[in-house]
Amino acid sequence: MRDGDRVRCATYMLRDYAYLWWEGAAHGVNLATLTWNQFKDIFYNKYFPADVRGRLTQEFMSLQQGDLSVAEFIRRFDRDCHFVPLIPRDATEKLRHFMDGLRPTIHWDVMLMRLATYDATTACAFQAEQALRDIDVEMQRKRHQTQQSSQP
Incomplete structure (x- = not known):
């Protein structure tokens, strides 16, 4: 274009x-x-005056998923990535930086897939997050069943 x-x-x-x-x-x-x-x-x-760009650059360089959902983490990553021009231009560096910021449990699942692109990695991160939610729901269900069966 x-x-x-x-x-x-x-x-x-x-x-x-x-x-x-x-x-x-x-x-x-x-x-x-x-x-x-x-x-x-x-x-x-x-x-985005210079001081705002500087702040966004610092935020990006220290961005961690923490308690954010994968969707929110990706939104912030993509927004702030534009203010650190060397990273989005280098696909390997962008992917590495994204992976480094993921929550460890999601990072592990995504890392095992050894994906080569940012898009594939973000899709896998969504799937890993959903799988963790499903496991949590199942554990809560089993815990609830165990508690009910132990009651007189």
Whole structure:
């Protein structure tokens, strides 16, 4: 896709305050020669100033799943990944960083699969999380049955 098309698609998706901001900002640029990188620079400088980008970079570098669901972890990982440009450009590094941030029980299950792509790894992480939930539900069910059978 050409830069001009990317810019048009992105600006078409702007809503509310972002759309109003772009209407004003567009007057200060030559839309015929505006590159995708120039548009991103203008957008990021408005909505993600240097201090915010720095904070998001630090958050990304220390991002751990912890108590987050896999879906929430992936959402934060993908959002913050854009502010650390070397990682998303290197598929191996992106995958390693994602795996390092997963909760150990999910990390183990995903690691055993030895997947080579980020998309396959995130899909596997979803499956591992669901399997852990299923195990937990089954254990609770058995515990409840044991308690009921031991009562007079």
